[in-house]
Amino acid sequence: MKLDLKRIAREPGTTLPFAFQMDLSQLEWNGEHPVSQPVTVEGRVRNMAGVLLLQASMATTLSLTCDRCAQPFSKEKTVDFESMLAAELENEENDDIILLDGDMQLDVEELLGDVFLLNMDTKNLCSQDCKGLCPGCGADLNHEPCRCKKEIDPRLSKLAQLLGQDG
Incomplete structure (x- = not known):
């Protein structure tokens, strides 16, 4: 899903909401495919005094195998993400700002898919006292x-x- 941010980039105080579902069922993690249900994504891009702020929340239920007892279990996974967006950067070393392409488009599905993947847990336990x-x-x-x-x-x-x- 691509967002066209030209309109809100010129109008401070405007908001562009978005909502969609991501299919990450092909995602392989530790030899498994834990995302069997679609990831529900809701968010918005706001122009706050000329600065574009992306806020998003992703949620799904993961089908996992416990790393201690090897039993299958389900777990709710929610990832919140926030970042500033810019058309150009004065300081190229700033990793906190996402750089937009020249036509002010953002492939939000690709970006948030990567964010979801980076927020996957490295150890999955069916319970803390397993x-x-x-x-x-x-x-x-x-x-x-x-x-x-x-x-x-x-x-x-x-x-x-x-x-x-x-x-």
Whole structure:
């Protein structure tokens, strides 16, 4: 979706609202395609005393796999984004301002798709207190206890024999 910003660039105080849905179902993240539902985008571009300000909010439900217990789960994902827009920059080192092309057009879908991707979590947990899988027997510690036989430290095996316990 391209926004034509010529009209509001000349009129301070004007606003250009926008709303659309992005299809990011082809997005691969950690070997999965977590964005199975469309991403709902709402936002606006405002001319505040000659400065164009882009504000957007993106929301969807992600289908993920827990990094600790490997169970599938769903999670609401919301990303808010705000940036200034400019037709030209005096200082080329300013990364906080998005540079518009010569005809004052902004491909907002491409920009916000990149922003959504950059805001994806690197670690996904089904809950903050997820216990994960036992590294020995593979039991899901959230639902069952570990099935591993407890090994006695070899340094204490003689003491266990003296106490009459099985090794």
